[in-house]
Amino acid sequence: MSVRKRRKRHGILLFFILLLLFGLYLYKENTTFGVTMVEIEVNGLPESLNHFRIIQLSDIHDSKFGESNSDLVNKVNGLSPDAIFITGDFIDRNRYDLDQSLEIVKQLQDVASFYFVTGNHEISTNDEEHIKNELTELGVKVLSNESVLIGNGEGEQIAIGGIEDPLSSNLDEKEYVEQVINEAFQDIPDEMFKILLSHRPEQFNVYVERQIDLIFSGHAHGGQIRIPVIGGLVAPGQGWFPKYTSGVHELDGTIMVVSRGLGNSLVPVRVFNRPEVIVVTLTSSTK
Incomplete structure (x- = not known):
């Protein structure tokens, strides 16, 4: 030869x-998925909530990690959260299997308090009320343009608010988000620390304008394909080379945590973009 x-x-x-x-x-x-640890210092955080640990699960899209999602459940359980946030697209409209995703909540409902907001996939199934009812029966706090207070009830509290995905309205997306944020926090004192669960990170400027302290968002799937140094390639609502696909973003005192999510939808493959569980620990600022 x-x-x-x-x-x-x-x-x-x-x-x-x-x-x-x-x-x-x-x-x-x-x-498989990774765990991203984030620590956020909060000025004036109530002592009872110092080291409060939040786990964010976003864009699950009916995905599975182990039999009955045992890999995901065991990991979350081992991280000992105080609260679990589901920030939309819990299910996938293209392979809708609510029972499969509910298994995650059923196995973790005694581990921590759950809070949920809709994503565009819940709305587009036209079955969102059924989804909400099933979650509510499992003890999940479904936040529909409203907020709840957590803390020791003696003035040491923070507000957790959540808004419906804009697909639920015929309004312009920005106009809708402005309106429902006002609705969600209408009874909350201005000086109280506010957490917002909102599926769409592209509305970051609205969150800043409304002086929300901390936002948990998803929707962008990490940009689907992540290019080293550059970041995500494309995201719904942001187009090519989107700005908000992953990590922590801060502007004028407002912080937004964007999850790369756990599942996929129309595009079945991620590249250099591993699914993630985000763990955020709130700590009292030393400033």
Whole structure:
């Protein structure tokens, strides 16, 4: 065999080996998840809520991690949360399996308090009231343009608010978000620390204008394909090279945590974009 033919054969073999390795990498990246730890200092945080631990589960899209989601359940349980936030797209309209996703809540309902807001997929199933009712029966606090207070009830409290996904309205998205944030926090004192659960990160400027302290959001799926240094490639509501796809964003005292989410929808594959569970710990500011 000539040297040229040997090199060609070796080149083809190397190509298929690399292709196989990349395929194995993609499989692992799309069937397992990581945990992202975030600590946020809060000025004037009530002492009773110092080191309050929140787990954010976003964009589950009826995905599974282990039998009956045991991998996800065991991980969340082991992280000992004080609250669990589900920030929309708990289910997927294209392969709707509510019972499968409810299993997560059933197995964790005694671990921590659950709070839920809709995403666009809940709305587009036209079954959102059934979804909300099922969650409510399991003890989940469904936040529909409203807020609740947590704390020790002696003046040391913070507000957790949540808004419906804009798909539920015919209003312009920005106009709708402005309106329902006002509705959600209408009875909350201005000086009280406010947490907002809202599916859509692209409305960050509205959250800043409304002086929300901390937002939990998702929807962007991490940009689906993450390009090193650059970030996400595309996201609904933001288009190409979106700004808000992952991590912590801060502007004028407002902080937004954006989850890359756990599942996929129309696009079934993530690249360099592992699903994630976010753990946020609130601590009293030392400033």
